[in-house]
Amino acid sequence: MFRDRVYPAYVRAMRPRLRRKRQGTDRSQALGPLIVFCAVLGLNTDESLVYQLFAFLLCAILISRFSLRLSKPNVSVHRKLPNYATADQPFEYQIIVDNTGNRTEADLRLVDIPLVQPPTRQQFRTEAEPGETSRNAYDQFIGFHRFIYLQRRNTGITIEPAQVPDIARKSHVTVRMQATPSRRGLIQLSRTHILHPDPLNLYEGITRFENPETMLILPKRYSINAKVFLPGGRHFQPGGISASWSIGESDEFVSLRDYRDGDSMRKIHWPSSAKQNKPVVREFQDEYFVRQALVLDNTCVISEQLEEAISIAATFLLALNNSDSMLDLIYLADQAEILTSGRGTSAINEQLETLATLKRSDESASKLLNASLEHIKKLSGCILILSGWSNAQKDLADSLSRSGVPLKVFIITDERTANDIPAQYVPLPINRIQEVLSAL
């Protein structure tokens, strides 16, 4: 009841203020309390001289605000986003700032702003913040922290402001922005702000650029030792795969890219890593005639468990793909879908993109089973990732293990149900996934 009432107020209060012309720096934020203090203390001008300081500060604030109008920068901006980024992994992108005016632009700051997406009423009502029960009763009642958490999660990315180097007139510079996505899926960037300071550096004027763009964030991944999960090997070679011209691991170098969790240490390209001060890996053209399947059960209603299941799937997808496989990703949409990568069928990117935008399916897990069984003869190994441990899911695991294909089953659970799971399957308690994966 209370949540429903307070919801619109939160949405209004937390909405970004689009008409704002300036923003304060740390210094002006420190001046705020000081000027209030001075006003209170200097109220009686017979007893103290603090009112004189108040007058000075007031004029400083007013004049510095006013002077912001006199020195607006003449610039334009252009953003260059990478194709993908990974949830929870900081990444870098570039914004090109072009000085179109007739003087050098100095001391500018660049703020890139994602589209702020408040939670829907339904989300606010039903989805809890992790660890919400450990908050005090008042915080739990008013639910403000929950709102903030959900809004941050929906928005999905935090971008560090960056300092713009001096731009000579009619020239441009490239600014590197640091961003950290916090969830998988599509995120939207909406605006870019150029901030210019006043002479005293108390306030910053905002020059606004509408700059909407969308980018895809791949699911978060864990680091695993890939060899553990290769039940098959290179013995299995089905026909009909046309695009191969060699067998085994090829040294065909394709590109460099940022390190993602799960990449093998051997692939790190040390010279580039040293230059960029962060790990960079080489990508190779892979050729292999092993076909494996990754069956992802996306029927779980608990969003946290579903997210973890997708992360695990992405982790294995990369672990298996990188070395030697043709890989089928089997999941549920309106019906069971199979997406194959490797051997020229399609790139692993498509599978990752699919995972990045995958939603919970209302279909029954038995459809997944049928699709998998139809397909199973072609496979040398299979990994099944269950997002819960219901009867349907139990059935799926048991049927697949009876089919004779080497099978690994991973089950995302909470701590309590972890003990109910049969020994041949691997339970992944939700808070200790990395721990369990590393120990395998």
Added chain:
Amino acid sequence: MKLRYVQFAALLFWGLQTDLLLWAIPMGAVWEARFFINRRWNLEKRDFYQIADLTTLFFVGLCIFLYANRTEYHFITALVQWLPILFFPLVLVLGYSTTDRMSLDVLFYSLRRQKQPVTQAWDMDYFLFGLCIVAAGTNMEGAVFYFPIAASLMALALFPLRSSRYKLNGWVLAVGLIFLAGFMTHTAIRGTHLELKKRAQVWIANWVQQRSNPLKTQTSIGAVGKLKISDEILFRVSVPDGGIAPRFLQEASYDLPSGNSWAVMNLKFTTVQHEDDFRWRLIDDQQSYPLDIYMEFDRPLALIPIPAGTRLINDLPAIDIQRNDYGAIQGSGMVPSPRYQVEFGFDNQINGLPNKADTYVPKTKQALLSRLIATNNLSAEDPVQSLYKFFSDFRYSLYQDLSDQDDPIEHFLDSSRKGHCEYFASATVLMLRQMGIPARYVIGYAVQEYDPLVGMYIVRQRHAHSWAIAFVGDQWQVVDTTPAIWADTESDQSSLIQPALDLLANLNFMYAVWWNDQQLSDYENYLLFIGLILGLILAYRIFTSEQIDLKPTHTSKTDSDSEFLGNESPFYRLIERLTVAGFNRAKGELPADWLKRIGYGRYVPMLVTHQKWRFDPLGVSSEDKAELTSQVDASIEGLNADLDDENQVPQKLK
């Protein structure tokens, strides 16, 4: 580093303004020593927590101290003035530690329990600076200098933070404007305040009547409805062993009735000669009883309640006292102090001899008074006794109902026959005068409630009383016709929590008396001893804790500039000139790219020589060095000319 010297100046300014220079100089010295001592202490979060907790403790202690001594110190003013001292340890420890900024969880206890790490931090240098400037403004002395000095210090503190977007004269212009506008604003604020105050004073004077005015007293006679009385304790009276308490303490007497108030005929006050500092003799008479009155005067000019037979006033914290013919003693230049002493006898000698006004009865009341005297046969041989008898039929009441047409006194005497002390006293004075006896109206306090806890009489607001004095047989005599029941009637109305409030007031009072009796010299040795011990412990802790030497010890060279090869290359001057002109090289940008970007690609050949100078193991020949030097000199000259004429700056190279 930003506030070097400026912080010292701010501390000195604060010390000068608040008379705390003895604190300010050592504080400033210790602070500035930071820039000469290359030693920093490696402190952990926990250490900062402890110092912050200690500061909080001191802060609370200071608040309690100031509240307890609020008569000696102005609470807020003193608190703000001492804030720099209070926070100095915290700021100093930060300054001598290896940490730059104070994490907010040190300052805010609530953040310490938070699970996620606190990222926000404050620059405590500026915090201390701000405190000094504000605290310096709490003293009214140096009003002329405060604004220019404070504003200049602020400007100096803001100077290092200025934006590189503007040239220096832009900044100077902005600060100059702020100075000017700030000066005008504060003058306007002051003017407005003075104007408002003037108007408010007139307004208040029209509405509020002082009760204790020696020239005129406003009574509640004529007020309709119930009179409000307060239980607040005004002062206490202590009777030494074997002494006797007086019935009344008189503040003033009056002879002229005017409407519902009483005034005096003779407005003259005479100054009483000092017998000693804070000691005045009013009457020469050896027969006397001592009395201690514990009353704090919160205004510099006040009427002093004393027994009507007072011979001597001692220890009264006044510069001078004046008296009039009506027994009013007025102290001037009073300062708060908890106690004064009087010696008194049981007579009425402080009231001067009767004058004509003491027999004046308003014509409108004469008929009624004569009729009452005749019908009750009051002018018998003892008029005072017969008056007591006459008024014994009257009732004491704080409640009045009368219509606008009624004269309150006539209504009281003729029909209602009930009222409070002001009615009784006024009526008694008029009746006495009608019978030909000089009489006056007196205000003061009744001393009647004994408090065993402090062993003194308590005088509350509601013990304020008025009575009549009559000049019978060559001396003034008290005629208090108010029924004795009045005190009980009024105490019945006190609130239920009054005992608790009294207890608090008593504790506060006992503390104030105790504190007043303390002398610092009694404790000096203890304090010195404790200070010495604490100082030794502190010194031990400081010198044994983990320290970091900022000065690199491995280099034998004293000139830190000559630390890399080729640093003498003249090309650095060119780079510096370009940087000064506002062309900053971006992080990670190659020098050659930078030169091309800013449109000075023609310097790249020089850059090549420069880099050879720096990095080529074979080095560059002395001819090349000389040539580079001359090229750089020429370029800088050209650059100076270019930059003066902005249009000559080359376009960027595509």
